[in-house]
Amino acid sequence: GIQVEQSPPDLILQEGANSTLRCNFSDSVNNLQWFHQNPWGQLINLFYIPSGTKQNGRLSATTVATERYSLLYISSSQTTDSGVYFCAVERVTNAGKSTFGDGTTLTVKP
């Protein structure tokens, strides 16, 4: 199956700092999503971004499908940004089955 690797596994920031999270995948995909899982376990969809760049407030994401990676940028981080960030991809040949990475755990300190 497709491999999804996220880095770094853990990240600790001071409030106000910026960060970049990376997601590498091993095969062509037609679907890539970024999620934030808060400390209570709720998974929130941040971006649907199979290619190109999108921005939503302090968050933005870029996917370079031809090079098989995606980046999530968080600017001016806040304590509420803490949690686990997951990347999930869906192969062209396996529509409907999303494969998640192991996530990046972000801790933002006040």
Place this chain on the structure above:
Amino acid sequence: DAGVTQSPTHLIKTRGQQVTLRCSPKSGHDTVSWYQQALGQGPQFIFQYYEEEERQRGNFPDRFSGHQFPNYSSELNVNALLLGDSALYLCASSLNSWDSPLHFGNGTRLTVT
């Protein structure tokens, strides 16, 4: 606009028992997927239902089965529970479209003792 709802929120079962988890999709969605998330790991795909049929299945044994009803709601059944089945079970809904994002419920925390 109701989001994805799951019940129950927590459940404790004994090894060998059977369990049923329930999911109502987001309003307007017709496709339901189930995921298992063990502690410290990303969600693992169990299966997906569309038009009351299992359309895709991950690497889970036959002890895991499901159902989708005409109103698009879904159930996940697990038979002969093992200690290793203890996890957060997540339901996600979407539209039957290649570009439809997943929307997740808050999950059911299952503990098998």
